[in-house]
Every structure is written in structure tokens, then in C-alpha cells.
Amino acid sequence: MIDLKTEYAGLKLRNPLIAGSSGLTNNPERNKEFEKAGVGAIVLKSLFEEQIEMQSSNLLKDSDYPEASDYVQEYVKVNQVNEYLELIKKTKALCTIPIIASINCYKADNWIDFARQIELAGADALELNVFYLETSLTHDYYKMQTTYVNIVRKVKETVRIPIIIKIGKNFTNIPALVNTLKVNGADAVVLFNRYYQPDIDINTMQIVSGNVFSNHSDLSDTLRWTGIVSGQIPGINIAASTGVHDWEDVIKCLLAGASTVQLTSALYTHGSEIISQILTCIEEWMHQSRIKTIEEFRGKLNYKNSSDPSRYERAQFMKYFSNRD
Template sequence: MDLSTTYLGFKLNNPIIIGSCGYTYSVKDIKTLVDNGASAVVLKSIFEEEIVWEMETNIAKMQRPMTMYPEIYDYYDLETIEDSVTKYLNLISDVKKEVSAPVIASVNCVSAQEWVPFAKRIENAGADAIELNIFVMPSDINKTSQENEHAYFEIINSVLSEVKIPVSVKLSYYFSNLAYMIKKISETGVKGIVLFNRFFEPDFDLDSLTVTPTNVLSSPSDLGKSLRWIAIMSERVNCDLCASTGIHDGKAVIKQILAGAKAVQIVSVLYKKGPKVIGEILDEIKLWMEEKEFASLDDFRGRLSQSRSLNPAVYERAQFMHYFSEKF
């Protein structure tokens, strides 16, 4: 049974990549994940703000307007932020000494400003690839969608001109024309697109009347959005597609391969079940392939993509026409 696949130009033993999260922030945890079967890891993201902070002089830091990156002042202990860049580069080189699986560094960014040359330091530290987690929240009522979308291309193009290692982009679905954006981004020279990132969602606590985070971890029912868009876009893009969000078992991986994904990323299921779940997912895939008599992932990859579908409209159906008229 051949579970191997290729992603960003790397030959992977199987399609299970560990997505960026707290589990991919120490050599020990990453070793455990790889020992349990992960074929590649995306390191916990370093934030653009952390990089810029390290680059600035003390005077520039004092002069930085408080409004520029408001979250940074809430989120970080300014005593330790200074060390985070060195820590990140050390993490990359230390992990590379310990594991043979590809190590993908991750940068959380919103602009193509001062931080971009840092991509070269990531490459020099030994990362096999860089995943850009770009998210410009489309909440500014004075900005056009073109202005927001332009930022993505600026970031991607400037990082691509900085490094030789493969670059991938993890996206959200908040675009006015998602298919167009995915297609255009795939033509920039990135080697992969990850669909989709998952975001902090606010909820209200009705006792304290405060805003609280909710649904931090995904559930299997969150699979649909990424499944639909992998199916719509696979075979229409110029790079690999990697599925992310709501992948909790072997069946979900199989579905994403049927949709056309080259690989998948898992995170929440690790938090729920621990690293041994990777082996369980791989066993489930093997069992299904045996039953269906598929010898490799290529035997069924993309079989249910929109472009190969006999009923392509089903992927674009948005309303519950049938269900509106029935009780179920």
C-alpha cells in the first residue's frame, strides 16, 4: 500500500502534515509527531510583529504608534518578545538536526514591510519551506476589496524574491471572489496553497458581559468548507493544494484526496486525542484503500473534484432547496 505523496516538491511518506500550532514549537514534540507517523511539520508561526520588534532600535520602538499593531501590546510580554526571533531560528536548526521529515517554517503576516528580509534568515537556518499565514481582516469599511487583496500579492512577491526554498500560503475564505484569488495566487510562483486557516471566533459571556473566544478547536463537521473548495479548485491551479480544518480521521483525509488535495494538515485532533491519532488515521486510510483495491493515493486523487464530476453544479449549490420544504 503506497501512501506516499508529493507536496511543495517534497516526497512525503504519507499525506499527514502537522499544521502550525503549539505542538510544533519544540524539538521534543515534533520528534514525537514524526515518530508517530507525521510526514512533515509546519512550525508554530512567528508573527510579523515579533520580527519587526527585533529589528527596530529602542528609540524606534518607543516611537512606534500604539495603533499600528494594537494586538501586539495585549498579546506579548515585551520583556520576552526580544528573544522570540533567536528562539525561532534556533528551533528551525535544532529540529532539522533531529528529524528527517520536511520542516516548514510559518510566518503570520499582514504586510510586505520590514519583516520580509527575515525570510532569508529562516532559509539560512535550514527550513525546508516557508508557509505564509496571511490574513487581512476585511473589516475596514474604507478599504476596497482590491486594496485588501493587493496586500496578499505584495507579501507573496516580496517573499518569493527573498528566498529559494518553496513558499506556500495558508488562506482564509474571506475574499470577494475566492476562486479568482486562489487561482491568481497559484500563478505567483508559490508551490502550495493551504485551504483554510481557522480563526479566533468571538462569543459573548452573558454573565460577565464580556467577549470570549469560542470553538478554538475544530470538529469533524468543520470539514465541508475546505472539502468544497479543494474540490472546486484542484486541477485548476498551478500549485499543490493542501487541505486544512476539520480533518479528524482517516475518512476526512480520504475525502480530501478524492477532492484533489496533495496533502492535509491536522491540528485540533492532536489536541483532542494526542499524537497516536496519526497512526490511527493512517490505518483507517490503508483499510479503506484495501477494501477499494487502490494501491496508491494517485489511484483515487481528484476523482471527486469538480472538474471531473458528472454533476459539477453540486459543488456550487448553496441553498438548502430540498430541505427547506421538509421536516427532518
């Protein structure tokens, strides 16, 4: 009997597939469809602090009453937060699998305020989507890391539900950051956040949006850092994200050490049908490999367990091509 159960940030999941945060998870009925299709958990669409501030600014742009600024900003914030809390409540009422809330903001005080309300609304865990794109020539890297740590500490002190940190790959030392987050209370990390991709239209000579969805080539960085982090930092769960499009990608992430795998672009591209297809293929692969549980092969090829961990390292690129003409 094949057993796909796994544990993620203290949550018991029936399998390692998670519907990642996106516009698709912003609807309670659709979330129920994802549950029926077989996912082990759902991350709701993020509540964006930046979006709240942008809407406030748009309302105030043509206003002749600047003194109304505080009132409008608070009104927009309360309205957006209440809508999000309703999304949590309605999804929890329809679904039996774990529901993970997601908030995306950049001020520590607001993280605390949002987190407290989200826990009371019934979310099973909270994914903190922290992102800074620094372009300053005088930027202090350690200040960015300190911001992450402060957010984790303050939120952890405020709520009892598991805290998950979703990070980007724009760090010089990802294992060190993950270890610091773990020490300060993070229960799991998501590797990685996929940022907005810019492109250039050479005909109009304008900056435009690039490819919205990830592709298979994006999986390499996800595998590399999942393998390295899981091998070097025991005791923290990893959700592999970005570049995961089929059942083979999922198995690769699990072999690298991921506890769960988040699907987003694949759901947009193929719909919820891809979920059952992936689960069926994973079970068949496990059956053929004579593996009964996820834990029997999870992390088998991470940095610690691999017979040649140097294959995860950047230096391996030169080694690989050194013998080729």
C-alpha cells in the same frame, strides 16, 4: 503494496498527513515524536510579527525614555527571530521529514527579512500565514489581494525554498485569489486558516473566547473549496485544513483534490497516537477499494471530475431542500 507517498510544493512526502502549525510544533523533541508517529511533514509554530510588536509595546508602556523605542523594538525582534531560527535548526537536526517554517505578519518588508533568515536556518519550505480582518466601510477588496500578491512576489524573489500561502475563507472569490497567487509564484495553498473565535458570556455580558478547536462541521467549507479550487486550477498543490479529525475526513479531502491534509485540533484532542490510527485506516480503506497509490483517487471527486459539480455550489442548497416538506 499500499503506497501513501505524495508531493506537496515540490517536497516528497511519505504520506499526506502534516502536523499543522500550532503550539504543539514549538518543541523540537515533540516534533520528533510526531515524526515517529508517522506524519509526512511538520509545520512549525508561526513566528508572529504582531506578537513581536505587542511585546515591544508592553516593555515600553511604563518607560520614561521614549527615545528607547527603536532599540527595544529591535531587541525584541532579534530575540524572537533568533529563538525561532534555533527551533528550525534543532528540529532539522532531530527529524528527517520535511520541516516547514511559518511566519505570520502583515508588512511585506518584514516577510522578506524573516524569509531570508528562515531559509538559511535550513527550513525545507515556508508557509506564509497572511490574515487581514477588514471592518472599514470604505475598504478596497483589491487592495487586500494586492497585498497578498506583493508579499508572494517579494518573498519568491528572495528565497529558493517553496512558498506556501495559508489563507482564510473570507474572500468573495477564492479560486480567483488562488489562481493569482499561483501565477505570482506560490507553490501551494492551505485551505484554510482558522481564526480566533469570539463568543459572548450572557452572565457577565462580556466578549470571551469561543471554541478553540475545530469540529467536524467545519469540514464542509474545506471540502467545498478544495474541490472547486483543485478542479479549476491545475498545477498548484492544496493542503486541506480545518475540520479534519479522523481518517474518513482525510480521505474525503484527498478525494476532493487535496495533496496533503493538516492536523491540528485532532492532535490537541487525541495526541500523536491519532496519526498512526489514521494511516492504518487509510491503508485498510485503500486495500479494500483495491487502490495502491494516493494518486489513483486524489481529486476523483473534485469540481472537474465529479459527475455533478453543482453539489459544490451554494445554489445546490436550494435544490437539495426544494423537494422536501
